[in-house]
Amino acid sequence: MTELLLSDPSVTLRPWVKADAAEIVACVDGDPEITKWLDQVPQPYTLADARTYIEGLAEQAFAITDTGSGRILGSIGLSPITNGVGEIGYWIRADARGRGVPTRALTLLVRWALARDDVERVQLRADVDNIGSRRVAEKAGFRLEGVLRSAYWNPRLDRRVDWAMYSLLPGELA
DSSP states (O other): OOOOOEEOSSEEEEEOOGGGHHHHHHHHTTOHHHHHHOTTSOSSOOHHHHHHHHHTOOSEEEEEEETTTOOEEEEEEEOOOBTTEEEEEEEEOGGGTTTTHHHHHHHHHHHHHHHSTTOSEEEEEEETTOHHHHHHHHHTTOEEEEEEEEEEEETTTTEEEEEEEEEEOTTOOO
């Protein structure tokens, strides 16, 4: 993974390092929002899970940190590019929600992604009931394209979920 560093006055994106594993556990383990919406994140979340995450990153994933203190606030990643399309996923620790952190991080990552030669579209999906994640996408300039009905079985919710599909193309980022 690249040693890329993306930053604004409040948020910095940097590559994950092995020393971050314990802090990932502190962010993710038992968090009800992460548990609810990200069913592929194991719960309880252990140090071994965090190490596996860091070592096995297939995507371009970054720690979202506070620019001033360096404190880890969450994670954001761009999937491997396929046919010019990258998909973004993210999570934010509980005490960093509601402060604009994910919107700033998403904007930083999208600017970087759309500046690449191999990216023509960036997209993200959110459960239609995940209002917080949907607001983040919309505040970052993503356009709602539609709803993928009954697109995924979420065993933690014990139901099939509809995904809101959002995208952003070059020239659309404000």
